[in-house]
Amino acid sequence: MKIACLHTAHSNVAVFNAAAEDLGLAADALLHCVRPDLLAAVEQARTLTEAIRRETVALILDLSEEVDAILVTCSTLGPAADAVGDITGVPVLRVDHALAEQALVEGRHVLVLCTVATTLAPTRALFSTIAERRGASFETRLVPGAWTLFKTGDMMGYFRCIADATRDAIAEGFTSVVLAQASMAGAASLLESHHRPLTSPAAALAEAVRLLRTH
Structure with missing residues (x-):
């Protein structure tokens, strides 16, 4: 294989x-x-x-x-x-397709986090198709300042920024948080298990x- x-x-x-x-x-x-x-x-x-x-x-x-x-x-x-x-x-x-299929379960209200602006439109289009079929709902949100940290090589700063945004989303009442980009996956290890977001890799x-x- x-x-x-x-x-x-x-x-x-x-x-x-x-x-x-x-x-x-x-x-x-x-x-x-x-x-x-x-x-x-x-x-x-x-x-x-x-x-x-x-x-x-x-x-x-x-x-x-x-x-x-x-x-x-x-x-x-x-x-x-x-x-x-x-x-x-x-x-x-x-x-991100398998990620969307996993995240968008009927009745869930999901927040999809992105860090680069060019990802927002294709992510919304993909999640919209699956959410309509599944009877789920979602919102997309850009994590402010995160991509600048990534581009300067500050990966820990990047992950901390994403982890903070995830905690904020859970506090707002979202059922689930999804990290749309593969580069974001490392942030999951900074979060408590009950706050752990879904990641794509x-x-x-x-x-x-x-x-x-x-x-």
Whole structure:
């Protein structure tokens, strides 16, 4: 079993390796492709342009020749995974899709936290589709100042900022808090178990493994 992870942040390599280890996957089960330039291009354009989408789709198609499944771990690039459809011959999963399926249970009111503005629109679109089907509700919120900390390399500051936003959300009465981006997952370890948010790496990898084992 070989799963490619398309990242836009180098720090996500360690995050997904840890999630793979927790799932009992072999040490070489993941193939990492890191393209921070794609996210930088979206941030500069302030949207996922057609040109960036095409470049991402071409990269996914190239990766599909080497692996059994592909995870697009950047939520901002998620719509490019949707655009691929079935043409690769291997499953192509958005890292936030399994997360949304897990979070949006009927009757729940969920807060979805993001740290980069370009993630908000694709995250809302994905969660809206699933929430309507599930009879759940959600809100999205940007964690102020967090992305600046990430871009300057202050990962502990980044995680603390997200953890504080999670505690605030629980105090406001949200049933569940979701961390939309894979880069945010480290914040979960700073929170008490009853405040622990849902994170995407474990959910997405588990879904990829399930698909590969049942097909």
